[in-house]
């Protein structure tokens with residue numbers, strides 16, 4: 001797809017060459033993300049970073065990515081801080097904000113809401129997560145991380161064996177990741193979840209026209225024994241109308257160093273889109289894994305900055321102009 005000037009709403013928009021372009025642009029941006037070089041290529045541009053649902057990583061990394069490229073960020077957190085709380089429609093909100101901005105990132109609790117917002121927008125809109133539907137930039141950063149982690153072990157995404165664990169029903173990061181893995185050859189996915197939190201059939205249907213083979217189980221020890229990557233997820237309690245219902249599933253799918261050592265192949269990579277739920281009743285990814293060199297969760301979050309810089313660069317068409325206004329960093333930095 002042509003990224004220039006376009007919305008990014010679903011991972012379905014991308015083919016393999018598009019993903020390769022995003023990844024090669026991310027590689028080019030590394031000196032800026034590592035604060036070795038500064039560029040002001042987006043000087044004068046404004047991002048509206050509209051997060052109508054809680055976020056740490058996605059909001060701050062999109063904002064930082066725009067700032068690193070030289071642009072300015074205006075943002076909102078939560079519906080109650082906006083006129084949506086007074087009954088304003090997404091249509092009006094979008095028409096107004098797109099007059100103030102060059103690009104908009106939006107997150108909202110309703111599936112499909114970002115598409116509705118984008119239809120009314122006069123500038124490109126990037127989906128920062130819409131309900132239990134999709135999280136395309138998360139899938140791109142996950143895939144970029146998978147590629148880098150596998151490369152260090154002389155493997156490729158073609159042939160990947162991955163275990164997706166936890167709330168596969170409500171986890172939008174998992175939904176987008178499953179769809180993008182369909183673009184690759186000979187991928188095997190072990191779907192590990194409590195029975196009632198399995199991957200929706202609409203996502204499983206996307207495997208039909210691909211070479212993805214999938215297996216479903218609720219036995220975590222069995223499901224993690226023959227994979228390259230474990231991808232843990234949190235029980236998405238915000239998607240349950242009854243909080244007591246969500247608490248029934250917490251703690252059922254947990255990984256710690258002991259389970260990892262006894263069941264996994266050596267050097268199995270551990271990922272998680274984060275946030276992990278570190279409360280004692282959940283704790284799906286135990287802190288005793290923090291020193292495990294195969295825990296890739298912070299490499300994953302660092303990669304999010306690069307991928308989001310690349311999306312801005314490609315949508316706004318400045319990927320070949322980065323060095324025009326660049327200089328070396330002069331402040332102390334130990335990144």
Ligand code: CP
Pocket residue numbers: 054055056057058059129138273274275
């Ligand atoms: N992975 C992710 O979307 O994290 P945040 O909810 O903190 O943005």
